[in-house]
Amino acid sequence: MPAVPARPGRRPRRLTARMKLTLTYALFVFVAGSLSLVVVYLALRFVPDYPLGDLNPQAAAVATRPDILQALVKASGVVLLLLALIGLGAGWLIAGRVLRPLQDITRAARRAADGSLDHRVGLTGPRDEFTELSDTFDDMLARLQRSFDAQQRFAANASHELRTPLAVSRTMLDVAVADPDGQDYGRLVSRLRETNQRGIDITDALLQLSALDHTPPAREPLDLAGLARSAVETVREEAGTRGVALSADPRPALVDGNDVLLRQLVLNLLHNAVRHNLPTGGSLALTTGPDPLRPGRTLLTVTNTGPPLPVAVDRLTEPFLRGSGRVAEKDPTRRGHGLGLTIVASIVRAHHGDLDLTPNPGGGLTVRVSLPAVE
Template sequence: MSAVPPRAAGPLVSARFRLALSYAGFLVAAGAVLLLGVYVVLRYVPNYPLTAANPSEADLPIASRSEILTTLVRLSGALLAALALIGITGGWFLAGWVLRPLRRINEAARIAAGGRLDHRIRMSGLNDEFRQLADTFDHMLDRLDDAFATQERFAANASHELRTPLAVTGTLLDVARRNPHGQDYPALVERLSITNARAVGLTEALLRLADADAVTAEAAPLDLAGTVRTAVGEAAPEAERRGVAWDLRLEAAPVLGDGALLAQAVANLVQNAVRHNTGRGSALAATGRDPRRGVTTLRVENTGPEYTPEAAARLREPFLRGEGRTRRGDGPGHGEGYGLGLALVARVVDVHGGTLDLSPRDGGGLVVTVALPSPAGPYVPAPGR
């Protein structure tokens, strides 16, 4: 779709110049009315020769009414010309001062039109119409920035999370193509159907993730312990291949949320604990409730490389993995993720009103703690959050 061309416009007419002319016109009109009033009053001066009240001043010239009116008309023209000059000059500077906030708003609009949505006007001063307009414009930029960020986040999450079911589907089809006569086609069709349904469900969950209101609408009671047990079971073959031993300490963990999104978040934590581990390493998953704070908790620990607190906290940033910036196709063990696993977990936890904490594990590795509001009590953030 081609962009809509800007509307054709005539020569630029400065609003400042028009305001200056308006101020000058108003000033001249007010002066003209005043002088007209004086002229009308002088019309009532008697039209006969005037004499001085003091006989000693009888020789002094005394103007008649016609002479006074003629002088008044001449002076009025000069005064109106002076008022016009003063009005245009003063109006020009006054209009510039009044319109200065509009220049800032216009500059912000130009920056936004160029693709930058992080610029804000943040106008200070009196709470007048210009400041209200600037605040409204800033709010609009906030909404646009959030909308574009949500769109980009959905595209990134979708490309990351759909890679696994699509890879499974591709593998099944490749095997069937290479050995078409040795396949159990009913079982193959069943596996493809399950994988496809998972991809469809994941796509719908990611679409809900793009809208926090949609997540709330899909909220239902579930036990996070069962979700963790399922995720560990699905990751068991990979954990066995990598020599990672799981320690499960699962207690009842009731939450109210979107089951598909929470399942994907838990699966990401379990996969990260396995993939970013050491040879013959270990991983721990524990669930429970904190009645004092009214939250349900999930803690996932794994052995692995050592992190500083700052480096651990940054792992939730998109496209950042445990080894550093994301790499693709660097050989076995690389390119398995696109650095969005923990970013997706952080987003899921956020839309559910919870908190995500990443901290180094003593001896190397990572400790991930998720706290979600428990349906059995109010959610009280931990001190310092």
């Protein structure tokens, strides 16, 4: 096993954990043996201190107490030496067996430190401290791997999303330069403006995500029902244009939150529900009120019809992942930048809430946002 350099400020290692355990076992055996011999030695002090042979001249010579104690001291030295050797040998073997799972975890940790996250310790056997540590470490590796994979997808998708408006703008400008007389410059400027605005929207959304993850928002008591009514009126016209029947039942729901962020949360959920609904005959329902399953919390629910989701719902909060996967909608009016639910999840975390996404059996999605209520 390669040596690991000591961290700055930490004293160099003198004894390994196995050696410390071995010495501890050997010392315990030595002390236990010594105590046993001391007890025997003290007990022999009750042996009569006179020649027993004087009572019976015909009997063979019998050892006196000093003779017995002297023989015991000599034998004790030999026995203690054997106990020390046995303690060292047995302690070394026992310590190695006890610490073997820890060595497996250490090897896995070194592989993880080198950037490999696809392995697991996977200790088997009865549940003890080492198997609990192994299971916890495996769970940590799994979460790190999911986070690392999501970060890689985010980097790739962000690069693609930010590059696309620039590439489209350059293509339109190249075409205009190649054929300046055949261009509708009014339409060209409009398309360039639309493309530029898309890039600005993506950048603003990314900045908002970064701010939510690093700066706690200012909060105050407010009624989530009022924010819901305002958001519903904002999207009602778009819902009517798309043929989505919108219903709302906003009951009082006092929360300790940020007015701007919670309004953005509701708007994002409603826009997402409207734009990812059925082409015709769709519906959308919003409710607010106390959480019936969790006292002391409020619940915001947004339910919409729509096609069956092609991706797992737990991935819908990933940046730039749309309901149809990585493919943008062909209809520009339905096209988003894939950050709506990502921002929702960040706002929920900033308010110490819970976000639950549940696919409906017939298609569409039900979103539940549970937030701490104000007493």
